[in-house]
Amino acid sequence: MRDVLPEEAAVRDRAAATILAVYRAHGFVRIETPMVESLALLTRSEGGENEKLIFKILKRGEKLAAAGRPEDLADLGLRFDLTVPLARYYAHNHARLPQPLKAIQIGPVWRAERPQHGRYRQFTQCDIDILGTGSEVAEIELILATAEALLALGLDGLTVRINDRRILAAVAEHCRFAPTRVESVFIALDKLDKLGPAGVLAELAAGGHASAAVDALRGLLLDGPAAAGRPEDLRRALGDRPEAAVWEGLARIIGTVGDAAGERFRIVFDPTLVRGMGYYTGPIFEVQQAERPWSIAGGGRYDRMIGRLLGREVPATGFSIGFERVVGLLMERPPAEANGQRRVALVLDEDSPHLGRVLAEAREMRRRGDLVLVELRARKLGRQLQDLEARGFARIGVVAADGSLDWRSGG
């Protein structure tokens, strides 16, 4: 975990405000869940590896004293994503929520990982989800809203990659991988960006998969129809699985999003796209920016998770912006103009009899839209004025003994 210095905090706030405004304009509503949930909830989700990374909170008082075994010491945990809490939130509150629910969530999540360069144990996620719509129109809206938000941040060269979990399952079946070991095929395939095709095939072979199956996968995805990125080719190769509706839904998403995108961003079919989480059931998607190899947003359909908590099926699909990565991209740029807001510093002596008048003047300037900093004169005035200029104060007035303003800069 880490401290955020003022420059980055300003970028983070602007990014969050921009994303929130775009999502709200698309009719999404913000919701908030507590950052702490019961361990029982967090550990019965399909969070996969993330469940092992939960920060657990010690029981309090008598309950702690009564806890016998080590696994009874904790009853609460810090959330590791925003999807598991959303499922609980919807199950608890659905009668008071709009149907379908189009929800925005922005907030911190925690994972007890060994800290790595650029990865922290507390980080911000920024999700939109549509709960209660099984139609692919929901995916279309999520993808368009997310792309618009990223474009509004000034990120260009965006490519949306899309696949469907049911196509991946059909590929594994078609290649005749052992049905019990399909998950490990996906895990290997998920490393394609990192390992390249040869690396993925080597990992599969080393993992003891039938060589005929590995060969079939190569023919189908790694130097076969996938290279062209045309769903029709893969559909022809796979035959009658998955069902036609899966292909038609995918075609509608790609066609409609592509039309709306025009020249502004791209959407491409990528049958090698896997995404890690076990809970996805349908279309899955990611966004990459320019030539960067990692994604800056990802999501997909997870139709069964809410049902397990609520006791009835609720179709659901979501898209998550990698907020930390996006902030990282924004921090690489020259600092943004502060919306044309003029930055004024007024410097006066600690015991100045003119304080009241200076404060009244500052208030009047703020009323007109300026940012006005009132500072006490430092021992070294020259150094102080330099510092203020470096901090972006284009207009600096020093209050003279008679109360008049001596404009030192940008006056």
Next chain:
Amino acid sequence: MRDVLPEEAAVRDRAAATILAVYRAHGFVRIETPMVESLALLTRSEGGENEKLIFKILKRGEKLAAAGRPEDLADLGLRFDLTVPLARYYAHNHARLPQPLKAIQIGPVWRAERPQHGRYRQFTQCDIDILGTGSEVAEIELILATAEALLALGLDGLTVRINDRRILAAVAEHCRFAPTRVESVFIALDKLDKLGPAGVLAELAAGGHASAAVDALRGLLLDGPAAAGRPEDLRRALGDRPEAAVWEGLARIIGTVGDAAGERFRIVFDPTLVRGMGYYTGPIFEVQQAERPWSIAGGGRYDRMIGRLLGREVPATGFSIGFERVVGLLMERPPAEANGQRRVALVLDEDSPHLGRVLAEAREMRRRGDLVLVELRARKLGRQLQDLEARGFARIGVVAADGSLDWRSGG
């Protein structure tokens, strides 16, 4: 802890954005600290009772296995306020921060209290602090910025109450309370709003304080000069303690803030104001709204806390808005106009061939500033249209079979 429904989330976001904009216009900069800090830091602060309410996080892996005694099980904790993390943040980062630092913090804090009506174990605090200025100009700026923020939220009838810890100490000394038991005098006095003067005097008597001291306190504060609220009267009664500079600083704060306030809000001297935290060293202040008995903001000077972490003295003073209470006040009002943003809903069939055109139209309307919700037609259209109207969609268009828009409401 609790879920926040969409209506309240919108109010919270607007409140936070308004406060943040006012503070930024006053030259404050936002900073962020992790929500988790080391237990060592949290428990060596002067957080008083709050230290007993820390949610403690279990050690992980081998460290947990190696922990012998129960008090060794946890190494991290959820922050219980924003002031202790600020002190650590400043000690770590001061070389990279503006001097003096005028910091904004908005974020959640946690206390493991038994949940009560309207009080939750996770709640939001919203603080500004000035670090590195010993002058009372810092208090003046904090009070003005906080009052402007509350006024910008539409809260009126504001009264700022102000006192000084050094005056309280002099009062206790003047009344000849036992020096070792002064803290319990303040704790009783702090309940004046709740118990009334008679209740406070009864608590002091029951607490075994000398009756001469209790009588002196009554004469001095409870039916003496305090009733008039004029510092001069109390100063005359107390004699030469505290030193003149304390009174002069207080007079400058009250005079300057009063002039800036005009008719918009009030500032009054209240020698019975205590504020709970042990770390205050100078002026302390609170804001009340209209006739409500509880404060909606509070703060004061804490010159010694940072020094204990940094190893050299850093004067500091802060003001915290009770964000949850403010949101509670805002929620009592009729919902705000959504900044004149037009709310449009477009309703179409799930398999409509006009989806692309409808999305393009929605995008164009959003470009002009509208909030546009695209919804699939529900089985019961009449009910759906009613729900949308109830959610504030003044303009609702249903897409007909030929693709034309049938405006049902506000068209």
